[in-house]
Amino acid sequence: MGDLDGKRAIVTGGATLIGATIVAAMVREGATVVLADIDEEAGRREASRLDPERVVFRHVDVTADDQLDQLVDETVTRLGGIDVLVNGAATYLDNALETTREDWLRALDVNLVSGALLTARVAPHMAAAGGGAVVNLASISGKRAQPLFYVYSATKAAILGVTRNEALKLSDRGVRVNSVSPGWIWSNPIQEMTGGDRAMADGVGEHLFLTGRIGDPEEVAEAVVFLASDRASFITGTDLAVDGGYTAIGPEQMGQPLRPLLE
Ligand SMILES: NC(=O)c1ccc[n+]([C@@H]2O[C@H](COP(=O)([O-])OP(=O)(O)OC[C@H]3O[C@@H](n4cnc5c(N)ncnc54)[C@H](O)[C@@H]3O)[C@@H](O)[C@H]2O)c1
Numbered sequence: 001m002g003d004l005d006g007k008r009a010i011v012t013g014g015a016t017l018i019g020a021t022i023v024a025a026m027v028r029e030g031a032t033v034v035l036a037d038i039d040e041e042a043g044r045r046e047a048s049r050l051d052p053e054r055v056v057f058r059h060v061d062v063t064a065d066d067q068l069d070q071l072v073d074e075t076v077t078r079l080g081g082i083d084v085l086v087n088g089a090a091t092y093l094d095n096a097l098e099t100t101r102e103d104w105l106r107a108l109d110v111n112l113v114s115g116a117l118l119t120a121r122v123a124p125h126m127a128a129a130g131g132g133a134v135v136n137l138a139s140i141s142g143k144r145a146q147p148l149f150y151v152y153s154a155t156k157a158a159i160l161g162v163t164r165n166e167a168l169k170l171s172d173r174g175v176r177v178n179s180v181s182p183g184w185i186w187s188n189p190i191q192e193m194t195g196g197d198r199a200m201a202d203g204v205g206e207h208l209f210l211t212g213r214i215g216d217p218e219e220v221a222e223a224v225v226f227l228a229s230d231r232a233s234f235i236t237g238t239d240l241a242v243d244g245g246y247t248a249i250g251p252e253q254m255g256q257p258l259r260p261l262l263e
Contacts, residue, residue: 002030003229008079009033010071012062012118013088013137015043016188021217022086022224023047027054029225031084034075036060038089062089062114063106072121082125084228087115088137092189094151104151111155116162119177123170131174133228136163138179140243156181160239167237176236178227183243184214209244 004026011026013019014035023033027050036058037043047057058074060067075082091110093103119134126132141149142156159179166177184190184205186198194200205214223242226232241247 002028003225003231004084005030007031007083007228008075008081009084009086009228010036010075010082010118010122011086011088012036012060012115013090014086015039015046015057017191018137018182018185018187018217018220019086019088020046020049022088022221023055024050025218025221025225026084026086026228027051029229031228032079034058034071034079036062036071036089038062062118063109065117068114068118068121071118072125076125081129082122083129083132085119085122085126085132085134086137086224086228087118087134089114090137090155092149092152094149096150099151107151107155108158111152112158112162115159116166119166119170123173123175126170126175127173132176133232134166134170134175134177135224135227136166136177136179138163138181138239140181140183140241140246142181143247163239164237171236176227176232178232178235178237179239180220180223180227181239181241181243181247182215182220183209183241183246185220186214186216190214205244209246210249211244213244215242215244 009031011023014023015037023035026033032054034056035047038061040059043057047055060071091107093107136159138159139156141153142160163177163179190201202213206212220242223240
């Protein structure tokens with residue numbers, strides 16, 4: 001018996017390492033998944049690694065309403081309903097203070113608005129199935145100011161707020177809505193940033209996380225699967241930090257500024 005036995009799910013942003021790992025974990029726990037992403041090549045590749053009976057790739061641009069409609073319709077036709085939605089599609093489009101209005105709106109569209117619109121579209125189907133669960137991918141970047149992010153942070157902070165409001169609005173339909181906020185995860189962007197050097201990434205992680213390392217995609221997937229499952233039946237409107245303690249501690253976390261005082 002898996003935690004998601006018989007559940008029918010959509011995962012957006014499923015073509016990248018974190019998303020594909022979430023899809024794989026959901027399938028392992030018994031779910032059937034529609035992996036939706038704008039990246040056709042990676043999406044097909046990741047889906048083909050898994051059981052074709054349990055995962056199907058759909059090319060979807062989450063910012064296009066007609067494509068969201070089609071995604072929901074096709075999922076219901078193919079799987080008979082929808083029980084779980086994971087909103088993971090995201091962009092890091094961000095030029096800090098120089099960001100144009102167009103890019104601000106694009107980033108908000110991909111990261112925030114599209115997930116909210118897809119949630120609204122799947123909610124009636126979840127209600128028809130007796131309830132469901134939505135998991136939104138947020139981030140530590142939505143909780144703290146960071147030198148590398150500005151626009152992205154705002155989109156992720158907004159996801160935390162939208163998650164609470166979705167939980168409120170959808171409670172009478174039996175739909176739970178939560179978010180997961182990862183810290184630095186061994187992911188496509190971090191691999192690009194470090195040239196694939198995990199030791200380098202963990203070296204940074206040593207200074208940021210109480211775990212002394214960055215996180216693994218499986219550790220994000222565990223949290224998503226839990227929140228999507230009936231084991232989280234009394235959990236809604238909240239955020240699960242998968243961040244190695246990043247948000248539990250302050251700037252003096254690793255003792256550097258205090259060291260002279262402590263010695
Ligand atoms: N990498 C990390 O350390 C980290 C930390 C915290 C949160 N997250 C979150 O995890 C999720 C995955 O992030 P990642 O770092 O792997 O990034 P990524 O850029 O590798 O993945 C984003 C995915 O979204 C897809 N996507 C982008 N625009 C889309 C669109 N318009 N329609 C459909 N799909 C679209 C991309 O093709 C890609 O597969 C994101 O929600 C991100 O905010 C990541």
